[in-house]
Amino acid sequence: MLENKRIKALAFIMILATFIVLVAMDFVSVIGNRTLVYGSTGQDVKTLQSKLKGLGFHKGKADGVYGWETLRSVKWFQDQFGLKNDGVVGASTWAALNKAKPGPVTAQKGGNKTTSNNDVAVLAKMISGEARGEPYIGQVAVGAVIMNRVKDSKFPNTVYGVCFQPGAFDAVRDGQYFSPPSETSLKAARSAISGYDPTYGALYYWNPVTATSKWIWSRRIMLRLGKHVFGI
Amino acid sequence: MRKILIPILTVALVVTGYFAYNQYRMNEDLMRRAESQYQRSFHELVFNVDTINSQLAQTLISSSPEQVMLSLTNLWRESFAASSNLGGIPIAMVELDKTDKLINDIAEYSYYILKSNNLQKQKLAEKEWDKLQEFYERSKVVRNELQSVEAAVLDRDLSFVEVETVVMRRGRDLADNTIVDGFRIIEDKVKAFPDLQFDEGVQKIEPEPRPIAGREISEEEAVAIAKEFMNNHDGPITKAEISFSAEGKIPIFGVRTFKEEQDIPTYIEVTKKGGHVIQMYMQRAIKEANLDFQAAEESAQEFLKEHNLTGMELVDIDTDTNTAVFTFVPTEDQIRLYSDMVKTHVALDNGQIISFDQTSYLAYHHERTIPAPTLTEEKATSSMNTNFDVQQVSLALVPGEFKENQEVLCYEVRGKMKEEKFILFINADTGEDFRIVRLTKPREFEITVR
Structure with missing residues (x-):
């Protein structure tokens, strides 16, 4: 009998706790500073989405589900406003969202659209995914390695062939490739396609800190640029 | 209490279970799709290599020029396809340099024979025959090994997705590692053959850079050269330092320079020999374009003149909304020297050169004696x-x-x-x-x- 009572009490406490948490979350979501991450749902996600939409960063629906599309929009927003683009909507991102006014971002930058052909676009997305945050010369270098591969007989003969070779580039695997390229990376891509090559013929580059393949180290290293080393 | 709790929990369990099952099904579906792509590339690769092998055999036994020509064309096509299919399977973690090179040599050699010989009239030369014989032996080894792997893939339903997820991403071996081991064996066997020597004529050219005139410079001198270059180009430099050093075909020092109140550096590559500024990369925000191409070209020509590159002719423009890449070549007796290109990337807001590459010029430019053309x-x-x-x-x-x-x-x-x-x-x-x-x-x- 006592056992039974204890279980009942426990269950009651748990339900109460859940209830309190839910209510609290709802309450927080109203004032809008709960930290949102990929997978979050609720009224505040809706608020986030409509704010992003108003600012021109979100094209999808404001459905209250923090999904893939929302993640992309948040990262893009964070990137534009100099925040860490981790997709986590914390205090700083909320503050930036509340401060941002629709329009001026795009107007300031002279329109966040530019023109490109398909080769340049693919290359730019790749550079953006692989070498964002690297100095410009490092971005051209990554593009040049891809172009050197296109020219080299050991690799596929097109930009896409090289970029989408299974396992060749991390950016394709972890999905960083699948978001808009930065303006700098587009310039870097154009330079690389017209033949600029700061690496003088490198076919490989890797990050010495994170490289997993052992054989990559058998390559002759030609230079170190930013966080990458380049070799043949 | 329990009366409410149990149904709620049951419903929650069912919903979760359904959700998980759906996720699992979707995942399986995607994996099968990836697998079928890989399987296709792999089987096609085996087919390509088999065809290469048999076409080589046909070339060797055939005595009619038309048949040889047809076989060579097939060889060229199949080796192209083989390379592309090899690029389509997830084995990036296996070194396949020599195998890639073999396939590619076959493509290039058959292209070379097709292009250079007038096969309508003559037969294969002795040395060409020898070379094809060599290719035949080597491709046979690759084919045999690939076919063993193929047999295992078919018989034991080996999965390339597994190779990708376990071997490639996590660096661990599979219990049945036949696919990866098979490719390693192929590379080892191809490696065991002596390198094929081609005639000078057959090698695709990648001309050796000419030695750059001048003496070896020190790091300090490189910094000083870069600093002076940027002082003239973009105003006073507050800081300049060595950033990297490269020992490629043209050894260089990489220098970065900073302007006042600017934390994005400009990178300048200075040749270790002669101390020439060979490449330069500036990074800055570019405002709206307000120069036309003619003004931009003038600005680029001006820049080239300042750096003693005269008599340059514009041969190509590649442009986006606010920058343009101009490619120039020097001339000698009004003959354009296409090997000696110089590239300038011009910002169309104020005409400033934001990057510059004269690698080809430094590597190949020299006084040539060009005979007059035979034809008018x-x-x-x-x-x-x-x-x-x-x-x-x-x-x-x-x-x-x-x-x-x-x-x-x-x-x-x-x-x-x-x-x-x-x-x-x-x-x-x-x-x-x-x-x-x-x-x-x-x-x-x-x-x-x-």
Whole structure:
């Protein structure tokens, strides 16, 4: 009998706790500073989405589900406003969202659209995914390695062939490739396609800190640029 | 209490279970789709290599020139497909240099024979026959090994997705590691053969850079050179330091310079020999374009003159909304020297050169003695296709494809057919079309940037 009572009490406490948490979350979501991450749902996600939409960063629906599309929009927003683009909507991102006014971002930058052909676009997305945050010369270098591969007989003969070779580039695997390229990376891509090559013929580059393949180290290293080393 | 709790929990469990099952099904579905792509590439690869092998055999036994030509064409096509299919399977973690090279050598050699021999009249030369014999032996080894792997893949339902997820990503071996081991064995066996020596003529050219004049400079001198360069180009430099050093074909020091109140550096590459500024990369925000191409070209020419690059002719423009890459070549006796290109990337807001690359110029430019063309301009262009509307003709020295014709004197004929723009390079001695280059730029479209 006592056992039974204890279980009942426990269950009651748990339900109460859940209830309190839910209510609290709802309450927080109203004032809008709960930290949102990929997978979050609720009224505040809706608020986030409509704010992003108003600012021109979100094209999808404001459905209250923090999904893939929302993640992309948040990262893009964070990137534009100099925040860490981790997709986590914390205090700083909320503050930036509340401060941002629709329009001026795009107007300031002279329109966040530019023109490109398909080769340049693919290359730019790749550079953006692989070498964002690297100095410009490092971005051209990554593009040049891809172009050197296109020219080299050991690799596929097109930009896409090289970029989408299974396992060749991390950016394709972890999905960083699948978001808009930065303006700098587009310039870097154009330079690389017209033949600029700061690496003088490198076919490989890797990050010495994170490289997993052992054989990559058998390559002759030609230079170190930013966080990458380049070799043949 | 329990009366409410149990149904709620049951419903929650069912919903979770359904959700998980759905996720699992979707995941399986995606994996199967990836697997079928990989399987296709792999089986096609085996087929390609088998065809290469049999076409080589056919070439070796055939005595009719037409048949040989057909086989060589097939060889060229199949080896191309083989390379592409090899690039389509997830084995990036296995070193396949020699295997790749073998497939590629077959492609290039058959292309070379096709291009250089007039097979209608003559048979394969002795040394060509020997080379094909070598290819045959080697490709047989690759084919046999690939077929063993294929048999295992079919018999034991080996999965390339597993290779990808376990071996490639996590670096661990599979319990049945036949696929990966098979490719390793192929590479080892191909490696065991001695390197094939090709005639000078057959090798695709990658001409050796000419030694750069001047003495070896020190790091300090490189910094000083870069600093002076940027002082003239972009105003006072507050800080300059060595950033990297490279020992490639042209050894260089990489220097970065900073301007006051600017934390994004400009990178300048200075050759260790002679201390030439060979490349430069500035990074800055570029405002709206307000220069036309003519003004931009003038600005680029001005920049080249400042750096003693005179007599340069503009041969190509590649542009986006607010920058343009101009490619220039030097001339000698009004002959354009295409091997010695210089590239400048111009910001169209104020005409500043934001990057610059004179690697080819430094590596290849020298005084040449170019013999006068055998054919006159009228003669060379007289037999041209009437669909081609000629707009401009000049003389050009063009790098060839193979070592035996390193540089070829051509008439460079620019013109168009309907809206398509081309350059036709016509051999100035034989009157044959040496190369056709399409100038029409690929279609540009709007793209969102962040």
